Amino acid sequence: MTIFQYVARRLAFIVPQLLGIVAVSFFLVSLIPGDPAVLMLGPLASQDSIAKLHASLGLNQPLAIRFLHYVWRLLHGDLGTSWQTQRPVLLDLLQRAPATIELVTYSLLVAIAVGIPLGVYTAVRTQGIPSKIATMYGSVAGTIPDFWLGLVFIFIFYNRLHAVPAPTGRLDLAIPPPPTITGFYTIDGLLTGDWTALGSALAHLALPALTLGLINAGPIFAMTRSTVSRMLDSNFAAYAQLSGLPRSLIIMRAFRNAFPSIVTVISVLYGFLIGGAVLIEFVFSWGGAGQYAVQGVLNADIDPVLGFVLFSAIFSLVIYLAVDLIYFALDPRVRR
């Protein structure tokens, strides 16, 4: 099987997957209490005008018909309109998604940089105080609420130490964003040589990325530790040890064999963080896609919510496809 056939087959599966996700989320979102017409017109609106708005929004039609309408519009690239921003959802998302993706990507890099070395270290040295501390951190990381840790960090690094700028978005108010190429301020700043914007963007990213990274290093740490220690306990590692091969080589090989499991947990985490970063987006006024979706939920603004679900689903599926391609490249077994 060539790589093209493989990708084609995977892409063919993505369409029904997305349709399923849209269907489930459409019916779930319809369960959200709150009438958009009432919220849009305010508490003083007459029954008559509410009914009129219902009709114009199509809300008086059966759910199934509304779903078919939604899918029909979706096929034409129309994600609907947000009544709060009065803009097409697609435009809103295109504007906000890079903010979320940028935050989540840097957070994931922090999580990897923390989780993998700690995991390997504790797998190799099961005894000793550093290992005990790392293990304790691993079990705590999964239980601390991220928004709380974010607030603690703001208190320490902003209020006390003044080491970072105020947690109010992605850039200082006085600094204009770099010319848009990708929408990621750090990359655009780098590409256009806008060092002021780049510096400010990085300074603003530091705390939220550190918060999310430290919290989400937990699963990466746990997976690394358990798979690497399983590989180190394996007979092939025992054999290498018996043959007299250096410990560092044995550890490297254990890691190489543990790598696919670690990549899997990282990819799952990446997809999860798109929605899972929302509280941090709120704490740092990030203006990302997750924040946009939550505003939608709170105000019965259905289209942004569905649009966000679709966006994060596509993002996850793309990540999974990328990971499968990595497996395809690394592991000849997949090719059969």
Add this chain to the structure above:
Amino acid sequence: MQMSAPHVESILRVRDLVKHFPVAGSRQVVHAVNGVSLEVYRGETVALVGESGSGKTTVGRCVAGLLRATSGIVIFRDVEVNAPSKLDYRYMRGKIQLVFQEPGESLDPKMRIEDSIAEPLRAARWPGERRAARVLEVTELVGLQVKVLRQYPWELSAGQQQKVAIARAIATNPELVVLDEPTSALDPTARAEIIELLRTIQEKLGTAYLFISHDLSTVRYISHRVAVMYLGMIVEHGSTTEIFRRPTHPYTIGLLSSVMLPDPRQTLRRGLQLKGEIPSPISLPQGCYLASRCPLADGRCRLELPPAVDVGRGHFVHCFKHDETRQFQFVAETGGALPASASQSVQPSP
């Protein structure tokens, strides 16, 4: 047919080997090995038999240097390789080798077969060209096709994988190979092939084997001497012919009664059934470890640990009642004959 080792040069001596494993969350220990002594001579096969949990694998791992003994010594060629304080793999490089039970798990799934076979050579610092030549040589010796060298472990059958493990184990010309149940994960055809291969290799290279197994018919076929283990102790040892013709320890008799031997000429005069299960290795019983299961046990058996008794012809047994066990022994008129397929005697070359 007496299969005795032609060499008397001792290469491995194990004295009073004890290995305890800590029990997680407790101060108790698992007494896996409780004072095992054994000796392996050049070019011979010593079998270590017993039920699972008897500690035979642990002995093998201590000998191979994978486990640090709690006490006791393992001396390989006058060098103590397994002092409780240190484990020096460098000394043993290529001199003691190990073949695991599960061939698939003993090969790194990310490494090509040629790299797996070259691994001990690399560790022993063989130069590149000699290494490649040696890999080809041993591949041929174990009867594998050269094309498997470019393949990965999962592309091979279990029998082929075990051949790779054997090729790897003999690559450095070791004097001793510990074979930890090398055939129990294989189907009967592959098993027969591997056993035959091991005998051929011993014949050609004069490698000594410490053969760990619970498969008595295989043990009988391949080994020169047998040590029977029970609860971390050797309860009986002697030449293969002796052990199979004149099993004297009640445990050995029970073990032999429990299997169908592939020899119709050999019949049981009277079976000896052991009651119950193997006791917990965490709290060892007082006296003879078999007393609770043995139909012959009396008060003394429950109080004292029986010492080794020489019952003649290099046959030792740890049992107070060894005189009474005769009645349970096999009728073996033909003199401990081997299965027809094994009628060809193998004499290791000097």
